[in-house]
Amino acid sequence: MVNPIAFEIGFLQVRWYGIIFTLAIITGTYIAYRLAARTELDPDHILDMVIFIIPAALIGARLYYVAFQWAEYKYDPLSILAVWHGGLAVHGGIIFGMLALLWYVKRYGLSLWNTADVLAPGLVLGQSIGRWGNFFNQEAHGGIVSKEFISSFPVFIQQQMYIAGQFYNPTFLYESTWDFIVFGVLMYCWGRRRVPGDITLLYFVLYSIGRFFIEGLRTDSLMLGPFRVAQTISLVLVIAGIVIICQRRLIKKTST
Numbered sequence: 001m002v003n004p005i006a007f008e009i010g011f012l013q014v015r016w017y018g019i020i021f022t023l024a025i026i027t028g029t030y031i032a033y034r035l036a037a038r039t040e041l042d043p044d045h046i047l048d049m050v051i052f053i054i055p056a057a058l059i060g061a062r063l064y065y066v067a068f069q070w071a072e073y074k075y076d077p078l079s080i081l082a083v084w085h086g087g088l089a090v091h092g093g094i095i096f097g098m099l100a101l102l103w104y105v106k107r108y109g110l111s112l113w114n115t116a117d118v119l120a121p122g123l124v125l126g127q128s129i130g131r132w133g134n135f136f137n138q139e140a141h142g143g144i145v146s147k148e149f150i151s152s153f154p155v156f157i158q159q160q161m162y163i164a165g166q167f168y169n170p171t172f173l174y175e176s177t178w179d180f181i182v183f184g185v186l187m188y189c190w191g192r193r194r195v196p197g198d199i200t201l202l203y204f205v206l207y208s209i210g211r212f213f214i215e216g217l218r219t220d221s222l223m224l225g226p227f228r229v230a231q232t233i234s235l236v237l238v239i240a241g242i243v244i245i246c247q248r249r250l251i252k253k254t255s256t
Contacts, residue, residue, distance in 0.1 A: 002160055004136050015084045016136035020129060025054055028126030035118045035190065041110065046118070049104045057097035058083070064092020068222040068229060086137045089222060090127065090211075091233050113197035120203040121186040127207075128179035134172040135160055142169025142217040171217045178210035195248055205241035208234035 006016045029050050036043040065087045066073050066080050073080050101119070105112045134140035141161060150158050150167040161168045185206060186199055212234040215221055221228040 001138075001162070002136055002156070004138075017086060017133040018084050020133035020136065024126035024129040024133075025050070027129055028122035031122035031125055032119050035121065039114065039118060041115060041118055045104075045108065045110065045115075049101065049115075052104055053097050053100045056100035057093035058088070060096020060099075061088035061090065061093035064095070065089040065222065068224070086134065086139050089230075091230060111196060113200065117190070117196060117199040120200045121183055121190060124179050124186065124203055124207055125183040128176045128183060131172045131176035131179070135170075138163055139220060140172040140175070140218065141220075142171040143219050145169045168219075169217055171214055174217070175210065175214050178214065179207065182206045182210070195252060197248070198245070201241045201245050204237045205245075208237040208241070212238070 002016070004015050004017065005013050006019055007014050029046060032050075033043045033046045036046050062080065062083055068089075069087070101116065102112065104110070105115050131140065135157075138160060141163075144166045145168065147167060149169075150161060153161075153170060153173075157170050157173065158167065161170050182203065186203060189202060190199055212231050215228055215230045215234065221230060223229065224232070
């Protein structure tokens with residue numbers, strides 16, 4: 001098992017979760033900056049907007065998670081601040097991050113679709129990297145699996161997924177891999193885009209397809225009654241994304 005604490009400076013403990021999270025932000029920002037340089041968008045806007053988007057996404061991801069797990073926090077509200085222990089919901093981060101993005105583009109008169117297209121590839125790559133924070137915290141895994149099943153994975157994965165005497169399905173790895181594939185697809189399509197917003201919508205559709213199926217394997221899903229929240233939202237995003245893409249294609253076709 002890997003120690004979730006990377007190192008200590010006096011009384012300060014620096015956890016791998018925080019290091020991975022920071023690396024994900026830096027990498028995603030770098031990708032967006034480089035893509036912005038290939039468009040009419042001033043790359044400096046990327047550096048400015050992440051100052052608002054990242055905190056908003058972090059707060060949203062935490063509040064979203066806490067809202068569905070309130071029974072665990074209502075008697076110890078201060079533990080809500082302990083984000084280094086995990087407990088960040090991607091969909092909450094996306095919602096609050098999009099709200100911050102909407103505010104920024106409106107304030108500076110930027111194109112929402114063009115700006116979102118620049119951000120989308122870096123976002124999903126950041127998500128791919130960020131899932132390794134779950135690895136160090138031994139979370140976002142699936143159910144119990146056999147020794148034979150887990151033996152097909154690298155030894156360090158096997159060791160970290162050995163929890164309380166049982167091996168668990170490394171679903172964090174599935175999502176990290178899927179997100180990286182989506183990143184590759186978005187980068188391939190990015191230079192070939194024809195309608196602003198295509199990359200953003202493709203992100204929502206592809207990411208949500210993977211998340212829907214992977215979420216069904218996890219044991220720590222946020223629930224709303226009998227429904228897994230992430231699966232429900234993913235299904236809505238897939239349908240909405242496909243409908244909007246088709247609608248935009250139809251409008252473009254009829255207008256030419």
